[in-house]
Amino acid sequence: MLEFIKIILTPEFLFSVIRVMTPILFAALACMVFIKGGIDPIGIEGIMLLASMAGPVGGYYTNSVIGGILAAILISLLASLLFGYVTLKLKSIEILAGIALNTLASGLTIFIIYYVAGNKGSTQSLTSKVAPIIELKIIKNIPYIGKILSGHNILTYLGIILVFVLYYILYRTPLGLRIRSVGENSAAAESVGINVLKYKYITLIMAGTIAGLGGAYMSMGYVSFFSRGMIAGRGFIGMAAEAMGRGNPYGIFLSSALFGIADSLATQLQMLDFPSQLIQTIPYIITILGISIYSYRHKKVRKVI
């Protein structure tokens, strides 16, 4: 037990929490924007997978990191808008369109990397472009804390900045007010002359971009290549984190951190004498617990009203 606490308190462990929570944070923030604008976020998994594939491939062709990230954003925008076209314009059921998008992504990514890299498993044969690591000047030298907070990928810092930026956009600007009103009661928004469809598409563009950054982080930061199915449920865990964070950016940051801790713990405990199959279930058990607690409290609140 002592050994266990020792592990948790090491700066290396806390550093890895931040590293591991980054993709979940991006996924959860994207889900939050989708849900605020009244769009089902179920396709997030596929959108991120496509982006994580486009990152290294785009980086390879343009021979630049920026090129890779832009390619990731571009493809997730296209996927997000495709989802919007199919559901808003062609009136398909959101869940079905989302599942179709996820299935399409898992097949299409393999096809493209086979075409580009000649391998169905990963893009390791391509020269990899990785987003840069940032050392924070003053913080770096603070003992203990410096080791935890400094030296992360630039996308990680971007994700944390996004928490605040999105809070201000959603709760302090007319744009955010309109997105929220369209998502919650589109008839009311329409009755005051708001173009509902326009704000739905703005939602899709915002959420798509965030999801794209999350995908790019996976293959250009977390690791330096794309491998098949590498999102591995992080999009769905993001949905859970969004629900647990009650749709609030700050709450979402905390719930993403919780998932980060669970995930890192699983990795660390594998080095001790625990059965690894059991340990790998920890993040998912935390998900179920988190959602249950959230729903239970939510139900109580509803009863009081």
Added chain:
Amino acid sequence: MMDDTLLEMKNISKIYDNGVFANDNISFIVKKGEIHALMGENGAGKSTLMKILFGIEDMNEGKIIFDGKDITNYTPQETIGIGVGMVHQHFMLVDSLKVYENVVLGMEPKKGIFTDRKKAKNLVNEISKKYNLNVDADEVIKNLSVGLKQKVELIKVLARDVKLLILDEPTAVLTPQETQELFDQLLLLKENGHTIIFISHKIKEVKQICDRVTVLRRGKLVGTIDIDKASEEDISRFMVGRDVILKVDKSIQNFKEIILSVKDLSVSNKSGIKLVDKVSFDVKRGQILGIAGVEGNGQNELVEAIFGLRDCSGTIEFNMKDISDKKIKDRREKGIAFIPEDRMATGLATKATVWENLVSNIIDSDIIKTNKLLNNNKIKEYSETLIENFNILCSSIDHEVNMLSGGNMQKIVVAREFSSNPDLLIANQPTRGIDVGANEFIWKKLVELRDQDKAIILVSADLNEILELSDSIIVMHNGEVVGSFVDSKKVDENELGMYMLGLKRD
């Protein structure tokens, strides 16, 4: 003369795809600074007319002039832009947003890229103060009462500098005190030069605050009159006139023993408001009891409670036995049948086939089974008998119900409910929105059932139907029985209208 005209709607006609005239050549004028009532029963065409004004609904013919401009082809956005605002019956508010957020939505004051929250709150407070509305700008909508929500809607419209304010049955959801408060505010608005269209079917309210009234009936314009030149009785006659299109032959009354006895039946909604208030009556074998009333005065809730679809207090005795705690299935087995008000929502499974709908009430019975399993041949035979007896036009019993016309759909409901040979049939709006042929057929079937010494409760918003079919009539207003007539021949539509509109009670 033209100078004081704010809105003119000229020769408006709207025909729906199914051939129903929603508006038939309607013209009316709203003058600047008046409160103009638009009255008529449900389905008279008021809502359609307002939707046309807003550009939400197309019209087949007609012209709209607002403040000297032709706005016939304006979109809803453009109509809002020129100063027409509407407070809908179902509020258009976003529940999780604050009052000031709802008010400025779509016209947010800005400071840089951010919403200027101070300015937004000031706007709400200013209007709130000017018109005595007393709403807290920072409160979240879902915490507000219905009355306060309506005030937020008013502020929302006023913040947009409206010239013409339309209120769609604003008092339907309010308590009497809130209603009085609303009227004071509307009169204050009028003093400040606003023009108001007040949609209602409550004569007393219209008489209290309106200057002129335009009445619609069955999609047609009845006329526009000055309020101070008309008595309540005049307006009542205007509203509930009778258009006799159908007649029915029936034998003289021959009532037998009491079959249903309802005592002190009350129904409340979730917020505790009484929808039905201590209603008592008896129905006898061989009697058609008509329940008349303007829609929404508790008739629907009353009959749903009798059939077991709603919780209620009081006693319901059927064949001398209390059935108030029995399940719907038990009530059906005891001999009650029910034709619900809305055939699309509760009367039928519209995506199921004709035969599936026809057998849905006898699915547990052995008539259509062999060895506990459904028998297709028996089902076919059973369904085809009903189809023949009730003249249902359909090419196959395997067709989906929603492919049939409204009249044939209703005949399926009627056929199913008659098939159990009930002792008491509750028919809630049995002929609404169907063609004359089907209407006549259903009337004939109802009279036949009565002549077999069965009892029928008939709820209808159609006075002609009530007067033609009923042996006896009770009238409901605000959830109470305000009038009852053992012999329907002793009352005419004008008198019934006075009871229905709350101008008279026993």
